[in-house]
Amino acid sequence: MPSATCVSCNGQRPAALVRPKTSEPYCKQCFFDAFEREIHETIVKEQLFKPGETIAVAASGGKDSTVLAHVLKLLNERHSYGLKLVLLSIDEGITGYRDDSLETVKRNQQQYELPLIILTYKELYGWSMDEIVKAVGRKNNFSYSHEFHYLFVLYFFPSGTFCGVFRRQALDRGAMKLSVNKIATGHNADDIAETILMNILRGDIARLKRCTLIMTGDESDDSEGSIIPRCKPLKYAYEKEIVLYAFYKRLDYFSTECLYSPNAYRGNIRTYIKDLERLRPSSIIDIIHSGEQLLVKQSTKMPVQRVCERCSYCSSMPICKACLLIEGLNKGVPKLGIGKTERYRKEMQKKDECCSDQSLCHCMKEKLTVNEHN
């Protein structure tokens, strides 16, 4: 059992927690200082921001985005980054769905005194999820309740097909509309370690390289296409520390417990990482460092990133997935872009990535689980 004196202030204050990164006891105040200072050091070292930039903080109302908003605002003032910060939230347009998360974001707006912009799928794509569900349902001659429609869409056309694809792009499209310079998301160390392991296990080297980058979409990123640069200031912050920071500071956030990931893959990896952390807490940061060191041989063939002919979003196909899906909806052929093997492949990918876009994940997994287990 570690001693009860804080290593940072040498016992001036009693220790309150053990930091997983260092396995050392810290008092609350020193923990706050260290947590905030390390994020500041990450921002400076990785040159994430430039003075005068407008940064959209992807806000879902969850713990990561709440802490991110709070800390960025604090550091912006303390260290004079000279940034303009806005909260950006995406509303899929699902009526009847308990959208406490959006209510939380609205409270965050008050609490942090930051402008909040909520963009809807309707604005971005011309279709809300309700409308999509109706369109898909009608086509198949179903006349069930709205909820069933939604579950039907998600289950038979797994989240990746509509919601996952739209979600991924929603932030970018929203940011482009608002002329924001960069997006900051709340991905934490645990998320990134998980994604690294997942990509290694699947042999997905294309994703592996990108997922360790703290910033994607800027000059150093060799993919083309007009996507807004995206950075992860919390990349080296442990999830445990984020939760404790939010708890001790009484920050307001909304939590949906992912009762069980329907995709066993990421669920298993999450469990594995948590078990590792228990045995050796530095494992998480070690995995990230290892992932960063992995290099792909020059001779390896990588998928080519190009640009969608319709909307200029980055894509590996001539027309990006979202445009394809929208075209299908507009033409009354909602299954366009949803082929058999295509669906399976996307299901595997997008289900895994649902929670990696954490800034947007309202986690429909609960609903999916109910359906699957019945």
Add this chain to the structure above:
Amino acid sequence: MHLTLEFAGGAELLFGKQKLQTIDLPDNNTSWTIRTLLIWIRENLLRERPELFIQGDSVRPGILVLVNDTDWELLDGLNYQLKENDNILFVSTLHGG
């Protein structure tokens, strides 16, 4: 023994959405520890899916335990001996952000 239990971060969903409960543990000859408290919780409070809260004789990895606002890792973990009026908080970290 009188205790306050708190559940947060999503953990409350496993306990009928109750974030705060006061409980009274029966007095017995051996003193209560977190280990024995967990057994009591599983038998008396857990509404559903015990495996989402408890793993083996401890909490599922990803659930933090704070006793009177202090990390249980500073306090002997499972073997910590509970005292009258202790506040034990279980915070889940297992959800999207």
